[in-house]
Amino acid sequence: MHNVDFSIIHDAQLLKVELKNNFVELLFKLVDETVFLVILDGIERMLCNSLKEGNTILSADVINDSSKCTVFLNKLFELNDAEKNDPPDYLLKIKEKINSQELVVFHISPSYGCELIALCKRVVTG
Numbered sequence: 001m002h003n004v005d006f007s008i009i010h011d012a013q014l015l016k017v018e019l020k021n022n023f024v025e026l027l028f029k030l031v032d033e034t035v036f037l038v039i040l041d042g043i044e045r046m047l048c049n050s051l052k053e054g055n056t057i058l059s060a061d062v063i064n065d066s067s068k069c070t071v072f073l074n075k076l077f078e079l080n081d082a083e084k085n086d087p088p089d090y091l092l093k094i095k096e097k098i099n100s101q102e103l104v105v106f107h108i109s110p111s112y113g114c115e116l117i118a119l120c121k122r123v124v125t126g
Contacts, residue, residue, distance in 0.1 A: 014055035042121025055113030066095035
């Protein structure tokens with residue numbers, strides 16, 4: 001599930017972000033015109049900004065190490081400078097869940113358009 005090589009999404013277009021009950025479907029059109037589906041299951045929190053026609057992906061990755069996701073969590077929870085220096089208890093608990101593989105962060109870095117950061121239970125491709 002989390003061992004997918006998301007390098008295939010480089011230069012793909014993000015066509016759809018569909019929020020469902022407790023998950024999100026992301027639909028990508030790859031460079032070779034094939035369609036690639038990613039499901040973010042068990043969404044806890046998500047930031048999706050600058051969604052535009054023609055969204056182009058620089059990179060996408062699943063982050064399951066809390067030491068590598070601090071910047072993303074700070075952005076996702078809109079922490080101020082004081083909270084970044086002294087993280088709230090809820091954020092420390094979330095980092096524990098990331099380290100124990102209960103939660104992951106999925107991040108899309110754009111070349112153009114949408115940046116997406118999602119805190120979820122798992123990332124599934126279909």
